[in-house]
Amino acid sequence: MKPRVYVTRQLPREGMDLLARDCEVDFNPHDRDMTREELLDSVKNADGLVTLLNDNIDAEIMDAGPRLKVIANYAVGFNNIDIKAATERGIAVANTPGVLTETTADLAWALLMAVARRIVESDKFMRSGKFRGWAPMLYLGNDVHNKTLGVLGFGRIGRAVARRASGFNMRVLYSGGKRASEEDERTYNAVFCSLETLLRESDFISLHVPLTESTRHLIGGEQFDMMKESAILINTARGPVVDEKALVWALKVRKIAGAGLDVYEQEPGFESELAEMDNVVMVPHIGSASVSTRTKMAMMVASGAIDVLEGRMPAHLVNPEVWENRRT
Numbered sequence: 001m002k003p004r005v006y007v008t009r010q011l012p013r014e015g016m017d018l019l020a021r022d023c024e025v026d027f028n029p030h031d032r033d034m035t036r037e038e039l040l041d042s043v044k045n046a047d048g049l050v051t052l053l054n055d056n057i058d059a060e061i062m063d064a065g066p067r068l069k070v071i072a073n074y075a076v077g078f079n080n081i082d083i084k085a086a087t088e089r090g091i092a093v094a095n096t097p098g099v100l101t102e103t104t105a106d107l108a109w110a111l112l113m114a115v116a117r118r119i120v121e122s123d124k125f126m127r128s129g130k131f132r133g134w135a136p137m138l139y140l141g142n143d144v145h146n147k148t149l150g151v152l153g154f155g156r157i158g159r160a161v162a163r164r165a166s167g168f169n170m171r172v173l174y175s176g177g178k179r180a181s182e183e184d185e186r187t188y189n190a191v192f193c194s195l196e197t198l199l200r201e202s203d204f205i206s207l208h209v210p211l212t213e214s215t216r217h218l219i220g221g222e223q224f225d226m227m228k229e230s231a232i233l234i235n236t237a238r239g240p241v242v243d244e245k246a247l248v249w250a251l252k253v254r255k256i257a258g259a260g261l262d263v264y265e266q267e268p269g270f271e272s273e274l275a276e277m278d279n280v281v282m283v284p285h286i287g288s289a290s291v292s293t294r295t296k297m298a299m300m301v302a303s304g305a306i307d308v309l310e311g312r313m314p315a316h317l318v319n320p321e322v323w324e325n326r327r328t
């Protein structure tokens with residue numbers, strides 16, 4: 001008998017087809033997130049659950065699925081899943097790292113450029129029919145080339161963001177986590193420093209740390225105080241890494257010059273004042289949203305679920321302890 005997998009939101013077809021080849025697949029038929037009640041119900045007969053970062057998968061959900069062997073999250077981040085609870089219950093958690101690195105780095109740069117060169121404001125101006133010809137003071141922004149980029153979190157995505165900076169002849173600082181090897185520092189032309197130095201010296205600060213208890217509100221009032229008044233903050237990581245109220249304050253009192261945001265503290269909500277600020281560019285959590293990357297993520301999340309259900313260790317297992325214990 002094929003294992004049963006529940007998919008909490010339909011994925012690109014390639015992933016759904018892959019799952020359907022090896023599993024009985026049930027899925028949320030709606031184009032919206034599942035409610036708590038629906039999640040509790042859906043997991044009842046499931047051997048595997050394919051989830052999104054919007055699904056809060058805690059111990060109660062896991063206990064509602066006595067057959068559950070795998071939770072495969074359609075994201076590299078997994079802060080929506082109680083990993084400890086999954087591990088205690090012997091449930092493997094798989095995710096989709098790697099395939100979305102370059103796409104997310106592209107978006108961080110798109111935001112950086114958009115804020116620095118006031119692209120969204122200028123676009124609105126053009127559409128409103130106000131352009132009367134070249135003018136010396138029209139939409140003056142900030143240069144990107146020859147400036148300092150601070151990369152906070154030097155994992156895959158942070159490094160991909162750093163690599164792009166060489167085309168702009170930028171100085172790159174990085175912080176967060178442990179120091180990279182000398183070879184990596186050379187490859188990315190990046191200099192390790194303290195968080196404080198990064199905040200004080202960077203013209204652009206791009207966040208790439210995962211959301212954990214120690215990174216929640218890593219950037220708040222005190223950190224904004226340290227930044228240059230010309231600094232631009234880019235967040236494509238997780239919303240709660242930034243204290244969003246403090247960000248609004250910092251932008252309002254011009255402690256910093258601007259922000260480019262893909263993620264928000266209480267998605268889908270956000271501090272409404274952000275939407276009124278011309279020096280903020282906001283997009284709806286689309287870091288990995290290219291057709292090709294989302295397709296690869298769908299294939300990867302499907303393979304992760306199938307691997308566990310067929311007794312193979314998945315390529316990207318968040319809690320390998322589960323596998324070790326299972327073998328002994």
Ligand code: DGY
Nearest residue numbers: 074075076077287288
């Ligand atoms: C992730 O993968 O964690 C992103 O935020 C969603 O693509």
